[in-house]
Amino acid sequence: MGAPQASIRRLALTRQVIYVLVAAAVIVPFLVHFPLEGKPSRVTKALFDKVQALPDGSVVLFSFDYDPSAMAELYPMSLALLRHCFRKGHRPIVMTHWANGVGLCKELVERASSAVGKKAGDHYVLLGFKPGYSNLILNMGESLQGAFDKDYYGNPTQGMPALEGVHSLKDIPLVVDIAAGATVEMWIAYGRDRFGFELGAGCTAVIAPDLYPFLQSGQLVGLLGGLRGAADYEVLLERPGSGLAGMQAQSVTHVLIIGLIIAANVAFLWRRRKT
Amino acid sequence: MWFKRTIPLLICFVVGTLAFVHEFVPHPLAGTFRQEMTTWFRIIGGFGLFIGAYSLLHMHVTRIRRRQAGWAYSAFVFLGAALMIAFGLYNGGAGPLAPPPGEDTMFQWLYMNVQVPCGATIFSILAFFMASAAFRTFRARNIEAALLLVAAVIVMFGRVPISEALSTVFPKAADLLMEYPNMAAKRGILLGISLGMISQSLRILFGIERSYLGGGD
Amino acid sequence: MSTPDVEISSTRRTVETIVLVALVVAFVATTLLVKWPADAPAKLSLDGLGIILAAGLTLIMYSFLYRDNPLFKVAENLYVGVALGYGAMLTWYLSLKPEIVDPLVTAPHNGARVDFLFGQMRIIPIILGVLLLTRLSRRHAWLSRYSYTLMVGWGAGIGIPIVAHSYILQQLEPSVRPLAGGFWEALGALVVLVGTVSVLFYFFFSVEHKGAGGVVSRVGVWFLMISFGASFGYTVMGRVSLFIGRAQFLLEKWLGISL
Numbered sequence: 001m002g003a004p005q006a007s008i009r010r011l012a013l014t015r016q017v018i019y020v021l022v023a024a025a026v027i028v029p030f031l032v033h034f035p036l037e038g039k040p041s042r043v044t045k046a047l048f049d050k051v052q053a054l055p056d057g058s059v060v061l062f063s064f065d066y067d068p069s070a071m072a073e074l075y076p077m078s079l080a081l082l083r084h085c086f087r088k089g090h091r092p093i094v095m096t097h098w099a100n101g102v103g104l105c106k107e108l109v110e111r112a113s114s115a116v117g118k119k120a121g122d123h124y125v126l127l128g129f130k131p132g133y134s135n136l137i138l139n140m141g142e143s144l145q146g147a148f149d150k151d152y153y154g155n156p157t158q159g160m161p162a163l164e165g166v167h168s169l170k171d172i173p174l175v176v177d178i179a180a181g182a183t184v185e186m187w188i189a190y191g192r193d194r195f196g197f198e199l200g201a202g203c204t205a206v207i208a209p210d211l212y213p214f215l216q217s218g219q220l221v222g223l224l225g226g227l228r229g230a231a232d233y234e235v236l237l238e239r240p241g242s243g244l245a246g247m248q249a250q251s252v253t254h255v256l257i258i259g260l261i262i263a264a265n266v267a268f269l270w271r272r273r274k275t
Numbered sequence: 276m277w278f279k280r281t282i283p284l285l286i287c288f289v290v291g292t293l294a295f296v297h298e299f300v301p302h303p304l305a306g307t308f309r310q311e312m313t314t315w316f317r318i319i320g321g322f323g324l325f326i327g328a329y330s331l332l333h334m335h336v337t338r339i340r341r342r343q344a345g346w347a348y349s350a351f352v353f354l355g356a357a358l359m360i361a362f363g364l365y366n367g368g369a370g371p372l373a374p375p376p377g378e379d380t381m382f383q384w385l386y387m388n389v390q391v392p393c394g395a396t397i398f399s400i401l402a403f404f405m406a407s408a409a410f411r412t413f414r415a416r417n418i419e420a421a422l423l424l425v426a427a428v429i430v431m432f433g434r435v436p437i438s439e440a441l442s443t444v445f446p447k448a449a450d451l452l453m454e455y456p457n458m459a460a461k462r463g464i465l466l467g468i469s470l471g472m473i474s475q476s477l478r479i480l481f482g483i484e485r486s487y488l489g490g491g492d
Numbered sequence: 493m494s495t496p497d498v499e500i501s502s503t504r505r506t507v508e509t510i511v512l513v514a515l516v517v518a519f520v521a522t523t524l525l526v527k528w529p530a531d532a533p534a535k536l537s538l539d540g541l542g543i544i545l546a547a548g549l550t551l552i553m554y555s556f557l558y559r560d561n562p563l564f565k566v567a568e569n570l571y572v573g574v575a576l577g578y579g580a581m582l583t584w585y586l587s588l589k590p591e592i593v594d595p596l597v598t599a600p601h602n603g604a605r606v607d608f609l610f611g612q613m614r615i616i617p618i619i620l621g622v623l624l625l626t627r628l629s630r631r632h633a634w635l636s637r638y639s640y641t642l643m644v645g646w647g648a649g650i651g652i653p654i655v656a657h658s659y660i661l662q663q664l665e666p667s668v669r670p671l672a673g674g675f676w677e678a679l680g681a682l683v684v685l686v687g688t689v690s691v692l693f694y695f696f697f698s699v700e701h702k703g704a705g706g707v708v709s710r711v712g713v714w715f716l717m718i719s720f721g722a723s724f725g726y727t728v729m730g731r732v733s734l735f736i737g738r739a740q741f742l743l744e745k746w747l748g749i750s751l
Contacts, residue, residue, distance in 0.1 A: 316617075331572070399735040464691065
C-alpha cells in the first residue's frame with residue numbers, strides 16, 4: 001500500500017515541478033527583455049506579398065473561423081492582416097463560420113479600424129456569422145448580398161459603399177481564412193476551386209502541417225502557422241505586436257521542453273544499456 | 276416502415292444524385308437549384324443549434340433533479356446562460372437602456388470578460404500537460420519512435436527565432452522537413468481520406484450506410 | 493485530465509482550503525495594490541472590473557493544475573452557460589430572426605407573408621427545421637429523418653465531385669510535375685512521390701505487407717513517423733502559444749507591467 005502511494009506522490013511532484021518550470025520559462029522572458037527576431041518564413045512572405053501586390057482599394061474577404069480557445073495564436077495574425085489591409089487602403093470584409101467567434105471579430109475589426117479612422121460600411125464590412133459552413137460558401141459564391149442581406153450592425157449590404165463592385169465571391173481577388181478547425185480545406189474545395197479567387201490561410205500551429213500539401217499544389221498562396229506566423233507577419237509589416245513579443249517566451253519554453261525530452265531519453269537509454 | 280425508413284432513404288438518394296449531377300449541368304437552372312438548396316440548409320442549420328442547447332440543459336436539469344455528484348454547480352450553467360440571454364434580448368433591441376453609440380453592450384462585456392478568458396485559459400492548460408507528458412512518456416524505444424523524436428526536436432527548435440541566432444541550418448532543416456517528408460505523408464493521408472470520403476458518400480447515397488438516421492427502424 | 497487520486501487526509505484538506513482562501517485574498521490585495529498604466533481604464537469602471545474578473549477567472553482555471561476544486565467547478569460551469577447563451581443569441585439575431593421571424597412578423601401585409609412562405613418556398617426549410625427538433629423526442633424522432641436525409645444526401649452528393657477535384661486530382665498533378673524540373677527539384681519531387689505512394693500503400697490493408705510490399709509499407713511508416721514528429725513539434729508550439737497569450741494578458745492588463 002505504501003509503495004504505490006509513494007510513487008503516485010513522486011509522479012505528482014515531478015509533474016508539478018515541470019509545471020513550475022514551464023510557467024517560469026514563459027513568464028521570465030517577458031520580464032527580462034532580450035531582442036529576438038527571426039527571418040520570416042517563405043510561406044508567410046508569400047501571403048504578405050499577395051496582400052501587398054493587390055491594387056490599393058481592393059476587396060479582401062477575411063473568414064475568422066476561431067473562438068476564444070485559439071485566440072492567443074490567431075488574434076495577433078488577424079490584427080496584423082487587418083492593419084496591413086487598412087494601410088493599403090483595401091476594403092476588408094469580415095465574417096466567421098463560428099458563432100462563438102463573432103465577438104472577437106467585432107472587437108478585432110473595430111480595434112484595427114478605429115486606430116486609422118475607418119468606418120463600417122464605408123471602408124470595411126463586418127458581416128458576422130451565419131450557419132451553414134460549406135453551404136454558406138456556396139451561397140456567397142452565387143450572391144454575397146443574398147447570403148448576408150444585412151451586416152452585423154443591421155445595415156443592408158445592398159448598395160453598401162465598401163461592397164461596391166462586389167456581388168459574389170467571384171468578384172473578390174483574395175480570401176484569407178484564419179482557422180482553428182477544418183475550414184481552410186472547406187474554403188479550398190467549396191470556394192477557391194469553384195469561384196477562382198486566391199486563398200491564403202492562417203491557422204493554429206496544430207493544423208499547420210496538414211496544410212502543406214495545399215501550399216505545394218498552389219491551392220493556398222501563403223500560410224501563417226501559429227504564433228510564429230503572426231510574429232513573421234508583424235516583422236514584414238514593421239509593426240511589432242503581441243506575436244513578436246511572444247517569441248522570446250516561445251523560444252525559451254521550446255528549449256526547456258527539448259531539454260526535458262533529451263534528458264529523459266538519455267536517462268532511459270542509459271538505464272536500458274545497464275540492464 | 277415506408278414513412279419511417281424507405282421514404283427518407285429515397286429522399287437521400289434523389290437529393291444526393293441531383294446534387295452530384297447538377298455540378299455538371301451548365302444550365303442556369305442548376306445554379307438556381309444550388310442557391311435554393313444552400314439557402315434552405317442555412318436556415319435549417321439555425322434550428323440545429325437548439326438541439327445541442329436542449330441536450331446540454333437537459334443533462335444539467337437531470338443532474339440537479341437526481342442530486343448527482345456536483346449537482347449544485349449545474350446551477351451556474353443556468354445562471355450563465357440566463358445572464359447572456361437576458362442581456363442579449365434586452366440590449367439586442369432598441370430601447371431606453373440601449374448603450375450609447377461607441378460603447379459596448381453588457382452582452383459583449385460578458386463575452387469578453389467571461390467567455391474569452393475561460394475559453395482561452397482552458398486550452399492553454401494543455402501546454403503544461405504536453406510538457407509533462409513529453410518528459411514522462413516520450414522515449415526512443417525503437418527506430419520509428421526515434422524518427423518521431425528527432426523530427427519533433429528539429430521542428431520545435433527550428434521554428435523558434437533562438438535557433439536562427441545560433442545557425443541558419445536549424446530553420447532550414449525544419450523547413451525542408453515540413454516541405455518534403457511531412458508534406459508527402461500528409462498528402463498520402465489526404466488522398467486516403469478523400470478516397471474514403473467518396474466511398475462513404477456513395478454508401479450513404481445508396482442507403483448502405485444508415486447510422487445518421489438514428490436508432491429505431 | 494485530473495491528477496491521480498492520492499489519499500488526502502482531512503488535515504491536508506483543511507490546509508488546502510486555508511491556502512485557497514489565502515490565495516483569493518492575495519488576488520484581491522494584488523488587484524488593489526498594483527498600479528495600472530495611465531492609459532488603462534479605471535479599476536472601478538466597467539472595463540476595469542472586466543479585466544479583474546477575467547484575471548480572476550484565468551487564475552481559477554489554472555488552479556486545476558494543482559487539483560480540481562470548487563472554484564474551478566464554478567468557473568467551468570459558468571463558462572459553459574455563458575458560451576451556450578452567447579451561441580444561442582447570435583444564432584437568433586444573425587440567422588433565425590432575419591431569415592424567418594422578421595419576414596413573417598414585420599411583413600407589411602399578408603400578401604408579403606404568403607409570398608415569403610410559398611412564393612419563395614421558405615415554408616419548406618421552416619418545416620424541415622421544426623422536424624429537426626423532433627430528434628429530441630423518443631416517440632417522434634423518426635420525423636427528423638426527413639431533415640437529416642435531405643442534408644446528408646445533399647452533402648454526400650455534392651461532396652463527391654468536389655473532393656475528387658480538390659483533394660485528389662489537384663493533389664496528384666503537383667506530385668509528379670516537378671519531376672521534370674532541375675536536379676534538386678526532381679529529387680525533392682521524388683522524395684514526395686515515394687513518400688506519398690508508400691504512405692498510401694501502408695493504409696491498404698487488403699494486401700499482406702510482406703516482401704516488397706513490406707518494404708514499401710515500412711518506408712511509409714517512416715514517413716508517417718517524421719510527419720507525426722513534425723505535428724507533435726507544432727502542437728507543442730501551439731499549446732505553449734496559448735499559455736503565452738494568457739501570460740501576456742495577466743502581466744500586461746492585470747499587473748500593469750509594460751511588456
